[in-house]
Amino acid sequence: MQLETSSPLSPSGQTTITRPGLLFVLSAPSGTGKDTVINALKQRGADFYVVASVTTRPPRPGESEGNPYHFVSQVRFQEMIEKDELIEHAQVHGNWYGQPRKPIADNLQQGRDVLLKIDVQGAATVREKVPGAIYIFLVPGSVEELVERLNHRQTETEEQLNRRIADAQYELAQQEHYEYIIVNRQGQLEEAVNKLQAIMHAEHCRSKPRYVQIQN
Template sequence: MQLETQSLSSQLKQAGTKKPGLLFVLSAPSGTGKDSVINALKEKGTDFHVVASVTTRAPRPGESEGNPYHFVSHEQFKDMIEQNELIEYAQVHGNWYGQPIRQIVDNLQQGRDVLLKIDVQGAATVRQRVPGAIYIFLVPGSIEELVERLTNRQTETEEERQRRLLDAQHELAQQEHYEYTIVNRQGRLSEAVEQLQAIMQAEHCRTRPRYVQI
């Protein structure tokens, strides 16, 4: 009995030690509402780090350095690639986007969950490099809803909007490669937020958590 008690005590002590965070990868067609879902989940008090991507595109109205991207020149982006500072990078809608490795590693080591908000190209690269991550795909309620969202936000020209809609058809076909799918229906944001929160909580309840090493 003494040996059993000591063994249980040892297990409880080990269970109470700080564990590394989990890496979640969220992809979705442009205009599906990724930022709205993420921001609403943060407002609920869920603690996780959203990686601020680097991009060569110009800031949109309301955006600033570090919110939600780090805006860099093509030359700076090239230097980051050569210095192996990006876990993945790709050209999307005519601009380059990349995910800084250091943000991910530092937060995971501190026991904080990390969320990568990336397109299907980037997710495919990360999947090869980090198989222990959790992959989630966000879809609109319908293509009609997606068209309405892209039109209403008025951040692209008509040509750019049509290009994003064509890209969306390809991206939606990739959701079979993800472990979870969440539908973000128009006017029902809270449902998508609750599902994302449930996924993150459930992954922490696994008997064999999918911790990653980068």
């Protein structure tokens, strides 16, 4: 599906350019602080749509439907795959995750930026299906910082924690496939937020704008 640019006439008779929004894909190992950085940028008044992924995993304490995921059964998830309602889907940490197609396309068409929080496996699929997206990788200050954050969350069993640490090692090795790298050091949240905001602003100042095309 091609998201076209429209050029309506303003009351003065001059042409105003309305472009589709930009699609930003943000990946990071679990525990790096994706949600914290995104929420901090939102609090500054930045206007972009954060996609709520669909997942088969159960909600954690403090989570609810749509915040930060749409929680569905395995049966419903399979139905969404069959109906082509997901741009991509993958099994991560023993659970299924997917990105809903319609809200992404609708917001882009309305000229609103969209941000996808997604693992490296899903990002690789989106990279093939969505030319024009901007890929950003968030990394911790060190692996030791990451392990400390995961331990502090106390939301996983020891087995799950070990799996996430092992997965993080693999994911960190994939950062070369991203256009931007942001380091989210412990106690330096503002620096990471500033860099994410700067990237989003810079992409809107390109002399040759990116145009997002979602392919089936």
